[in-house]
Amino acid sequence: MPGETTSPAGGKGERNDTLRPITIKQALEATQPFPEANYQIDSHDLGSVVFVGQLRNISRQSTNVTYKLDDGTGEIEAKQWVTPGTEDSMDTADDLAPAANGVEINGYAKVFGKLKSLYGDRKVVTTHSVKPITDINELHCHFLEAAAIHLFFTRGPPPSAGGGGGAKDAAMGGVGAGGYGGETGGGHLPAMSPVARRMYNLLKNKPQTNEGLAAQQIAAELGLPMADVARAGDELLTAGVIFSTVDEQTWALLEY
Template sequence: MDGGYGYQNNSYGGGGGGGGGGFMPGETNSPSGGKGESNQTLRPVTVKQALDATQPYPEANYQIDSADASTICFVGQVRNISSQSTNVTYKIDDGTGEIEVKQWNDPSSADSMDTDEAKEGDDGGSGKPKIELNGYAKVYGKLKSFGNKRYVGAQVVRPLTNINELHVHLLEAAAVHLFFTRGPPGPKTEAGSGGAVGKGGEMSMGGGDYAAGNNKALPAMSPVARRVFNLLKNEPQSNEGLHMQLIAAKLNLPATEVSRAGDELLTAGLVFSTVDEMTWAILEY
């Protein structure tokens, strides 16, 4: 099941094809013939995900959310450009972290990089837009490390032609992260169609608790956190959510207990802060 995000057999865009996840043809990493790399993946990520990726053993593909990420793509602002005789090194910052990106001038020197596609990222004499300092760029490449320092061996580095690409990419990275950590989206469950609403406003089906409008079971939480969650889920409110003091008044609970419950829900990723740290709203998922 691809869950609607273009994932098939842990491969974003169907194992390197150009049709999945909104990628244009020619922008993905296709395995070179005869190399035996049929299980290629292309994954949209944030820089923090790239820096936090794990490697089960030397020479293995890096993994993010326990899934192979042999080739990654991300979008960020170019903070530095360093040109050498053999390569160009960029520092890319997407707001979650900063990472070095190394693009070889001689494609044959770049490990596991496809020659033709590497040439696509070279602007020399082609008339294409160039990568500019403090501009935004999209990077396709492989995670590597040297001397315990993580970097990306780039196959393609191209400037953004529309800033909306940045926003779309971050949404894609979030959607794929949720796919691997929480599973594909399921059908919505509504009261009166197989679900029952309990006295406290909790949705139950077969004894389980479910997040707002979703069949994903809620994590274990304290009784006070559950009461706060149910109030946030069912109380009429604006997009700003409810302030901690108002929640305490409505539940007739001490503000300190409500504050601890809010921290618990924030840590579990069930609510998020809005106008200030003490105003919370339900995170729909």
């Protein structure tokens, strides 16, 4: 996976900048090949993760806010650390109050963070972002993305639009270093419009955060109207080569 390596000596390796949609069950069943190693799902190291769930409890302390979430596959806590006593910080306990970020008990939320262990084998997600979900379709879409990536790792990539190439790669049990990045070898891109290909190449080559690139930034980088970027985004989402992150107009590349 891009941005991910494991050192021969058994250390944690270099920084892993990938973002993977998961279910809570996958988080709870994640394994470590050795102590202090990165957690793995489907034998692949985890960087950042994103999951969705229904909020069962919110507990505020002076140093953190703890959210307990349930997605139907299991329950897990997400812990957001705060810095008390810093008036200018957006990370104070008051700023992270449930009413401030829009989340509430029995509502649904999307959580971004890293899978960690506390007090032995108890898994938690240390989070930097907990956002409310107001459209139930976002919940369904997340589970489809998590399932698609699980199948990608366990059964290989889907066939390409042209047939043979993708099927051949799947039969070989995976793709090359480029994943879906056709120009870099391994895997094959589906047919797409010129604007969608420009957008894909930008997402592939532009340095970015775990949350990907927003539509406004893509439009500015490519000199395109927002309407064209939105259509290209829909095309790439339908093709299964990108996924939405913090909102419906921020995208990251589904590339492993």
